[in-house]
Amino acid sequence: MPDHAIETQDLGRVYKIRGNKKESQVRKELVALENVNLTVERGELFGLLGPNGAGKTTLIKILTTLLAPTSGWARVASHDVVQAPSLVRPRINMVSGGEASGYGLLTVRENLWMFSQFYGMPSGEANQRIVELLRLVGLEDRLHTKSSDLSTGLRQKMNIVRGFLTDPEVLFLDEPTLGLDVGASRDVRKLIRDWLDANRSRTLLLTTHYMVEAEELCDRVAIINKGRVLACDAPANLKRNLRRDAIFEIETSPLNGLSNKILADQPEVKKAALTEIEGGAKLELILEEESALASVINLITQKNIKILRLSKREPTLEDVFMELVGQRMEDVEKEEAPDGK
């Protein structure tokens, strides 16, 4: 049997949701994951990229033995997560963005020491490693600070250290830089890269909805939406498929009734996304041919819209997502949000 770090086959999870009182006992079904087939090799930094509610966290919960799949199977470090969770657990760790784990009355060192003991680490070694890791994320001066006195960002750094502390074979980071400022995010990304470089048998699965993070860090990326994996490849390969297309960004004065639909109906316009910005709008266009730009400009000028800036750029993962889903990730998240905002 091949020795993959993570392997899933037709993995699915359906939640049964209780109806409200009026609906009495009727249970609705919510498909969170559907037929997910993934293979992550040892030593890989693998990214799961998708909007909120795409199924990324559900997949991580299954892989970390916290949730049973309703169909298919998954193996982590060569062990089945349902049949042999006790063999998976010593080999993994997980950190979620925005988590509030630990106890506020304990100091940073005490909280981290406590979690290290649940993995059987010798106390002395755990304490030494805590100091080293805190230094790497710039938190060494908070060793004896109560965790309740930490800001959200510093607390998240502490959580990230908890994940690396036990030096797992497979580490799961679920939106690790959520809520962190630019500098802190950079520290965390550096720690991730250094940790993998220190031992190439380690594997890291990262979920994020920050395209830049996925592009910068990941060896391979799976784009996931509505519980389905839409594409899986190296970021460069995913973007290469779009390279023959022409991608333009146009900033304009306020839109005079111009909509996504009108733009997308133009010949040779593959995808279009409109965003209102201060004093006007930003159009992102994926065109089959550069020549199609002329008809788009015609359309804009006919509607008395001024073009303020026009630039051609290289494809990004955001463009790949737009090509696959038909919408920008931000727009998908707005649609999925309960209040539609």
Added chain:
Amino acid sequence: MASDSLALSASEKVTGWRLFLKTIVARAYPRIIGQQREKSWILFEILLPMLAVSAYVYVYRAIGAPEEYVGFVVIGGAMTAFWMNVLWMMSSQLYWEKEQGNLALYIMAPNSMMAILLGMAVGGLFATALRAIAIILFGSLMFQVQYSITSFTQLILVFLLAMTALYGMGMMTASLFLLLSREAWHLSNLAQEPIYLVSGFYFPIKSFNFWVAAAASLIPLTLGLDAMRQLIFPSGPALGFLDVTVEIAVLIGLCVLFLIGAKLLLDYMERLAIREGRITESRR
């Protein structure tokens, strides 16, 4: 540099019973250390219970009850601390751990959940013992309680058995709370006062009908308290429910029942919670 800092050295992580013990110590730590850092417990868990103890003492004195009843009340008041600890810091604890995000980390780690619960119990027992001792000291000094211990060995044995069975019961009910969401809070509230009544915290349970007292004896504190009073006060045996040796035997049975029950129920509930997706989220 990176490789030096980030690689875990060759020394082995421990497994098996050593991991079990490490987990108990680590999970007991926040309870023991937390008490030293949060002094509000002195008000809530010593001074407020002392008010209830005082009320019963004055009632007994007003109606001319035997003076031993004052001692009964002080000992009962001290033992309520353990019941409160089991109810609020053991039974419903896994609900709070889930809300904080700790439960998922406990389950995902290679340690046993029984060790986590035992750690909570050991830490809670240690922290609560300090409170119970404080109540006994204050109560004894305020109301000049006289003690006449007939057997230290039996007294210590009864206390340890009662605590083992009581915290075993707490571990068992904690497993049930694994699936609950906010109703955990209401259930704890619901259990608080009836247990005060039937376990005889402030009066001997011999006052009950035999069958009511027998049913109340399923709560480990009931028999523990009854046996301790028989061993501490001269008139205790006359007011005791069963003979001390019988109560010790029943307490041993309760220890076995609750500890085995906790293990079986915890395993079952963990599997169920993972299947239904309730480890990280409340009821869907």
